[in-house]
Amino acid sequence: MKKIMLVLTSLAALNCFGEDIFTYKTGDYEICTLVETTGPGRPQVLIGADEALQRRYLAPAGGAPDFQSEINTFLIRGKGRVVLVDTGFGGAVFENMKKLGVNPGDVDVVLLTHLHGDHIGGLAKDGKALFPRALVYLAEQERDYWTKTNVNAGAVAALAPYGNRIRTFKPGELGAAAAELLPGITAIAAFGHTPGHTAFLVVSGNARLLIWGDVMHVQGIQFPRPDISVTYDTDPVRAAEVRKKILDYAAKNNIPVAGMHLLYPAVGTVRPAGDGFSFEPAR
Numbered sequence: 001m002k003k004i005m006l007v008l009t010s011l012a013a014l015n016c017f018g019e020d021i022f023t024y025k026t027g028d029y030e031i032c033t034l035v036e037t038t039g040p041g042r043p044q045v046l047i048g049a050d051e052a053l054q055r056r057y058l059a060p061a062g063g064a065p066d067f068q069s070e071i072n073t074f075l076i077r078g079k080g081r082v083v084l085v086d087t088g089f090g091g092a093v094f095e096n097m098k099k100l101g102v103n104p105g106d107v108d109v110v111l112l113t114h115l116h117g118d119h120i121g122g123l124a125k126d127g128k129a130l131f132p133r134a135l136v137y138l139a140e141q142e143r144d145y146w147t148k149t150n151v152n153a154g155a156v157a158a159l160a161p162y163g164n165r166i167r168t169f170k171p172g173e174l175g176a177a178a179a180e181l182l183p184g185i186t187a188i189a190a191f192g193h194t195p196g197h198t199a200f201l202v203v204s205g206n207a208r209l210l211i212w213g214d215v216m217h218v219q220g221i222q223f224p225r226p227d228i229s230v231t232y233d234t235d236p237v238r239a240a241e242v243r244k245k246i247l248d249y250a251a252k253n254n255i256p257v258a259g260m261h262l263l264y265p266a267v268g269t270v271r272p273a274g275d276g277f278s279f280e281p282a283r
């Protein structure tokens with residue numbers, strides 16, 4: 001196989017695997033978007049978006065409102081570690097890792113944005129941990145909500161096999177100094193979608209990337225209208241406030257973002273546009 005040497009900037013990308021994996025650099029880190037599933041979305045999940053609003057943003061060529069829905073995970077390699085951010089439903093994530101030459105036993109850390117099933121489905125199966133030596137990090141508020149306050153059997157079962165390999169933390173505030181969870185990786189509070197929903201800021205030199213979890217589900221309408229939340233949000237009002245705050249911060253500080261429900265390549269740049277924002281995917 002002919003080898004090609006590339007010099008990559010902080011958001012330059014190399015896609016070698018079709019539309020399942022998108023690989024790009026953030027400083028010394030290699031970060032890969034792993035697409036778990038892609039399929040038609042349901043406009044009914046949008047809160048406060050009437051038919052006229054849906055047609056404006058989701059049916060620009062006429063016809064019925066329509067959009068694609070995607071589930072992604074992110075693999076981070078660098079500084080001597082392999083880190084997986086979320087596990088999807090636990091299907092394609094393993095095949096995609098294999099394409100990258102990564103086995104489940106190679107993963108040092110799993111960072112969880114929150115405990116919904118499409119983010120933790122790949123943690124465990126039949127009572128056994130699917131990442132045999134990984135530490136699992138999640139926000140203390142998120143763990144307590146789903147395992148103590150509003151007990152979810154799926155979340156309890158997914159975490160149970162990891163026992164004392166679970167590490168909890170309290171996320172820091174956006175824009176404020178916060179301790180690193182891992183070298184170059186900081187947890188940022190993004191509460192609203194769930195009570196402990198967390199984004200992860202990756203920093204290497206002058207390069208940054210904010211992996212924001214489920215800050216957004218339907219990019220066609222939620223970039224220009226960040227006030228629109230979805231029925232999946234535990235607190236739709238707070239989710240909208242957090243979404244606007246993060247979009248504004250990313251745009252003002254020129255921080256690229258990556259999301260579990262953004263469409264492939266699921267990473268790009270936020271810009272102000274009218275009363276809302278626009279999104280330029282990485283290439």
